[in-house]
Amino acid sequence: RVALPVFASDALSSVAYAPDEILLTLSLAGVAALAFSPWVGLIVVAVLLIVVASYRQNVRAYPSGGGDYEVVTTNLGRTAGTGVASALLVDYVLTVAVSISAAAHYASAAVPGIRGHEVIAAVVAVSVLTLINLRGVRESGRIFAIPTYCYMAIIGALVVTGAVRYFAGNLPQADSSGFELVGEAAFDQGLVGIGGAFLLARAFASGCAALTGVEAISNGVPAFRKPKSRNAATTLLLLGVISSTMIISILLLAQATGIRFAEDPHTQLEVNGEPVSDDYVQIPVIGQLAESVFSGFPPAFYAVSAVTGLILVLAANTAFNGFPVLGSILGRDGYLPRQLHTRGDRLAFSNGIVTLAVAAIVLIVAFDASTTRLIQLYIVGVFVSFTLSQLGMLRHWTRELRTEPNPAVRSRMKRSRVVNGIGFGLTGTVLIIVLVTKFTHGAWITLLAMGVLFILMRGIRKHYDRVRDELALDDVSAARALPSRVHAVVLVSKVHKPTMRALAYARAARPNVIEALTVGVDREDIDGLVAEWEALDLPVPLRILDSPYREITRPVLKYVRSVRRESPRDLVIVYIPEYVVGHWWEQLLHNQSALRLKGSLLFTPGVVVASVPWQLASSRGHTGLEDDTFLHGRRL
Amino acid sequence: RVALPVFASDALSSVAYAPDEILLTLSLAGVAALAFSPWVGLIVVAVLLIVVASYRQNVRAYPSGGGDYEVVTTNLGRTAGTGVASALLVDYVLTVAVSISAAAHYASAAVPGIRGHEVIAAVVAVSVLTLINLRGVRESGRIFAIPTYCYMAIIGALVVTGAVRYFAGNLPQADSSGFELVGEAAFDQGLVGIGGAFLLARAFASGCAALTGVEAISNGVPAFRKPKSRNAATTLLLLGVISSTMIISILLLAQATGIRFAEDPHTQLEVNGEPVSDDYVQIPVIGQLAESVFSGFPPAFYAVSAVTGLILVLAANTAFNGFPVLGSILGRDGYLPRQLHTRGDRLAFSNGIVTLAVAAIVLIVAFDASTTRLIQLYIVGVFVSFTLSQLGMLRHWTRELRTEPNPAVRSRMKRSRVVNGIGFGLTGTVLIIVLVTKFTHGAWITLLAMGVLFILMRGIRKHYDRVRDELALDDVSAARALPSRVHAVVLVSKVHKPTMRALAYARAARPNVIEALTVGVDREDIDGLVAEWEALDLPVPLRILDSPYREITRPVLKYVRSVRRESPRDLVIVYIPEYVVGHWWEQLLHNQSALRLKGSLLFTPGVVVASVPWQLASSRGHTGLEDDTFLHGRRL
């Protein structure tokens, strides 16, 4: 079950920031409100387990593993499918931005040198991940397994040790427990009234960051071992239970150690009525817990910070794998350029990786690597896909039930439908809560980005559809008609090997008419060419086109069109000798006229452009395969 | 004789800055040294007239007008020719930088708003010139004629009025005549000793800026009306005489009005022992003269400044015409990419114009639009071409004399040789003076730039020579041998119109073997394709290549190579259906796999790549001609 660690990093890493978000939101109402944190955590866990239960239905119903995009497209149609695809694309970008920002804060807690430079550290981390992924590491489950199990083990040790010391009565208070929390004036009376309820809702919405990563498993079913859907369902359940345990334990321990965690520690935390000093660095909750629980053994704090940071980086890395795969699926379906689907095409994957990295870096820089602010954007995207996916499953079961006669199967389906129905109701409600409580906190940015992606993908698909209709075979017999004769035109600029090869190839194809064509730019050159041509005594006439303005393209185009006009049923094949070179700068020195001419000739109906390549010595060793990635730039 | 104004702007505009340079150099030795200025001017004029006389021999001997580059290459060989070409390329860049910087200073003298923003004004002016030239204005002699004649008229009026008022005894002193000139400490004793001689030499070298532009005429002979060489020779003489008169008159009037002109007015000019105020703006000499001579009639000052600024801009514009022409000639001779020679190729000309503009802007910004500092660079380039050109003419006459029997012709040739000999000796001496006195003032930059260009052009030429040797027909009969059979491979991805057209064209060419080829990326797609193919009942078999990694390029390449291996004497023609689209962004959505495949196939010997275009509706209206410039980007 090697797939567990790969997907676990995304889902389990959420524990590294979700409890922090609950605490800092409640902190706005002062220290008394912190007592609500385990209860808020409990509701989050309840939602998490229901979403897990719902997704277990998804992976069973769609064992081939199209994920949310397939479920929604199949059951709710293309428009909703495109919507969920936009949400997932945004989700990947935010997985990177949030995970790496959180990792940067764990790093700065452990390494004082990073403090104040979290943005730079995060940008460097994204860049390194990008380079590693561009080089195309084969992601091996084993590489993920070690840190993932380390993470589970170390958090497990933290929780168990903390619980033992708590019940033994010797769990130390956290360093931050000495701070006074300055709540907002609105919450003078504590969490009462509409304001209190709204803040609780906000805390809950923030805590739902714990659910991010669940969707990654359903999108990654194909990576599981057989039986895929059962393994995926088991992994989901395992992760749900482990995550839930971690979240509740962390919130309880945070309460037990009196941790104070604020969005803006320098205005919200005070010591003896004075704000904390400027150089106070707020350590993430898990880090503060490690300090308390393992007090007297400082290395444990560094180990917890390092392992947590690592798991966050691995979570970001899963997005680097998933984003191009989704791009490929969207390319296959015509919502993104089709070439993204040709998996061997490393360039397409590289483009995906670079796009993801640039978008994530923009977000990190724009939001100052603030995990809290980025999470507001993240949750929206994740819950849009949750909600649409569960609605799709609801439709799925309803449709299946319409044709299923077997009563045993029917009752199982009905049970599944109930689970997905609850999932839909719940995630939809959470989505509304998130939108209401977070809209001005950044959720609008996610909606805007999704909207732009949606319109773009619809436009691309419409274009492909229009082209498909335009190209569809409407009249098979007309399409099968052959041109009556072939008129070969060989472009000649000099008498040398490439020209002779082009001539030989053109003659070998035995056209009905063959002629060589040259453009008279310099009188002397032409005279020399004609003399050499006559000396060769070839059975091919040489036609010279005048070019008063020393152009190449226009006279050739004019001539080819005149040939076409005279015998419209003929096929004109223009043979162009081309040099193939090994270095891009050599390309600048050759073929420019040929390339431009080819470009223009392609606009002329009834003309085939045949490139006859001559491989120069410098091109040897470039087989056209080894570094496929750069071929495009060098050759065409 | 419309050509006079076109070339006159470059040569006559030098009068707008050369006298200033003489005055400011002499000023370093204090006010007494200014008395030497007319004498320095006289030597400059003498050199100018001798250079003009020499160039009259050039244009007579080379009426087709290759200019310095042709003269030097023909007579001194390719290495010297490349050297003079480097000098001329640098010359064009500096013509723009110097002329526009000078124009900016005339503008800021007349328009207070520009003061202190000369660099920005100059950069804007270069950018505007660039845009105008990119749009491809047909340079009409008439457009040049009006400002050129205005300029000659207004400077003539200035000189005549000034002389009349001087002899009438009512020529007012210049505003700047009241300033005290602070000379350098080294010249306490005036212009004596080696230091004094060196400063006089420097002043002379600076004054030689007056000669810049003369070379432009010999490079532009083809633009003259017939009899070209006589018209060019007459123009040269006319311009020489007009320039000389202007320079001497301006220097005499500057002396009569007591103009003070310093390189750094804020340290060198004083009023009552105090430096001039910070907001003092030093007006160019011609401007100061206009103020004095036309005192009491302020509009005259603005008219003189405007017309002089305009002529300077026109001078810069001649470089925008000349630079791409020289690039074209160098492209023809293989020193720059060959495509620069195809004149109709607007893109090549655009590249030249942009290159010139960028280089000039870099210089203007780097030298803070300081005419004085830029001129140090300018003169070197101009005198390198003068000297090499005259040496080339010397060789020319010596060679001609070896075969000429007619005594009358011989004596005319000998007379010409003497003139060019004097020209060579003089320009060579001036070049040495310029290098000695100006090396540390920036002349080294010109030499460095020339060296880099020289090495670059030699490298390009060597590359072309190597390729030419590699491609030369060594065995004509082998080159004439034809492939025995033709094996046509039609790439198929779908059954639609473009595929049918590619099939029809391939069949029309009646190959010995024909087959359709597809790459199996998705099982379903392939099944559908096979079914459609069978339904069509075509006499062409469909071969399906496996692609476990969803690649296109590699399997096709492998298959084509296996075909080549089995029958090495066969010709393989790969027909690729391509969509031709109208917008660049559509191109991103299509053909990417085809383009990459084409690029790779070209590296495979014995394979012809035939593009069978299908013109999509969006490509209509794009005939491949209208906007040639953008075709390259859009299509290939």
Ligand SMILES: [K+]
């Ligand atoms: K996630």
Ligand SMILES: [K+]
């Ligand atoms: K996550």
Ligand SMILES: [K+]
């Ligand atoms: K994700």
Ligand SMILES: [K+]
């Ligand atoms: K000039």
Ligand SMILES: [K+]
């Ligand atoms: K010049």
Ligand SMILES: [K+]
């Ligand atoms: K020039």
